[in-house]
Amino acid sequence: MRHKGLWLLGLLTLWTAVPDVALADGDIVEYVGKEKDIHPMLILAEFLLVAWGGYKLSTWFAGLGRKK
Amino acid sequence: MSTNQLRLPIALAALGVLTILFGSWDTWWHLMRKTETFWALPHVLGYATVFASAILAVGAVWRGVKRYGAPQDVPHIRPLALAAIGAALQAVALLLDMGIHLFNEFDVSLWTPPHLLLAFGGVLAMLGTGELFYSLTDGQGRGRWLYLVGYGLSIAYLQSALTEYDIANWWAWQARWKGFTMYYAVLLCPLLAYTVIASTKKLQQPTGTVLLSVPLLLKFVLFGAWSLTPIPLYVPLLLILAGILFDLFYQTYRHTSKMAIDIAILGLALGLVAAIVWQHPFDASLEDVLFALVTCVLIGMFTAWVVDSLDGSEEDEGEEEEEDWEHAT
Numbered sequence: 106m107r108h109k110g111l112w113l114l115g116l117l118t119l120w121t122a123v124p125d126v127a128l129a130d131g132d133i134v135e136y137v138g139k140e141k142d143i144h145p146m147l148i149l150a151e152f153l154l155v156a157w158g159g160y161k162l163s164t165w166f167a168g169l170g171r172k173k
Numbered sequence: 174m175s176t177n178q179l180r181l182p183i184a185l186a187a188l189g190v191l192t193i194l195f196g197s198w199d200t201w202w203h204l205m206r207k208t209e210t211f212w213a214l215p216h217v218l219g220y221a222t223v224f225a226s227a228i229l230a231v232g233a234v235w236r237g238v239k240r241y242g243a244p245q246d247v248p249h250i251r252p253l254a255l256a257a258i259g260a261a262l263q264a265v266a267l268l269l270d271m272g273i274h275l276f277n278e279f280d281v282s283l284w285t286p287p288h289l290l291l292a293f294g295g296v297l298a299m300l301g302t303g304e305l306f307y308s309l310t311d312g313q314g315r316g317r318w319l320y321l322v323g324y325g326l327s328i329a330y331l332q333s334a335l336t337e338y339d340i341a342n343w344w345a346w347q348a349r350w351k352g353f354t355m356y357y358a359v360l361l362c363p364l365l366a367y368t369v370i371a372s373t374k375k376l377q378q379p380t381g382t383v384l385l386s387v388p389l390l391l392k393f394v395l396f397g398a399w400s401l402t403p404i405p406l407y408v409p410l411l412l413i414l415a416g417i418l419f420d421l422f423y424q425t426y427r428h429t430s431k432m433a434i435d436i437a438i439l440g441l442a443l444g445l446v447a448a449i450v451w452q453h454p455f456d457a458s459l460e461d462v463l464f465a466l467v468t469c470v471l472i473g474m475f476t477a478w479v480v481d482s483l484d485g486s487e488e489d490e491g492e493e494e495e496e497d498w499e500h501a502t
Contacts, residue, residue, distance in 0.1 A: 145353050145356035145357075145360055148334075151293065152289075152296075152360070152364075155293040155297065156293070156296065159262070160255065163254035163258055164251065166244050167250045168244075169243060169244040170243025170245045
């Protein structure tokens, strides 16, 4: 499960590095009226991924060195 | 607990506030059509505070590990690590944003990946800061309030990422929010539900009103500042309505029903949706309103389950952290 989380984090990092995938236009004067825009649910998905990844990573880190 | 021992989370919270203020200044800067580069004054000041947060938080973790040998031995490591990860993500956003400016020159959107990472990293950093306040003070005395301030700042951060909502005219609305009015509730709901439910359970008292007064206060400061310029903001979104209804419902049913939290979640969703229907400049259809309400309730229920799961795993660990925090950091 931990590996899956790390994979997801890796994919997220890649995704954030590629502006064309998620670039939102429409929020400056020149773009007003353009239909194309990022869907809010994509923003929600990124937020949930970052939040989940952050909590998982901090829990994992806090347990490093623990004897099983 | 002396102020000295709280200096790290206080510094992180103060830097978080500064980042939000500088970020708002940068938005204003865009709207005034001033020269736009990565090195524009508000932009570079905003990232300077982000950089300082990352140095502070990651540095504290690094020093703790160096002193105690292993992360698990470092006092209060769990919230500290969360704050450090959030701040580090913001530092990564800084580098990515520099790249965007380098290749694109113009800062095209608030919703570019680096800007989103900056805001979401800030949410994590403030959640970690709030939990660090709680952990350092055992949730006693002023620690209770500071914990809520940290959580409230995380909501302010997320609102900053959606700042288009507040802009008065001729900017993002047409392209961004028309047709998506009620998604604003859906975007805010997970964090709102998490912070309110987790803090209510931890402090054993309803916290929605106090917690949501933090972003409201910050928004009113920004509202006042912007109102002195040619570019006004609308009245800040009265998210506090969600907190008030959550508290009312929870307080009414906490002693009589095992489902008090679930009922309070309904209040939170009602308040959130009502605030947006009331204040959003675009009309929303009844279908959209119902969609937002049902989605927010479901998200709230799921979040309550997540909070329960996190509480369970923390209790299992059952660790006592009595070490001297001042020496650790």
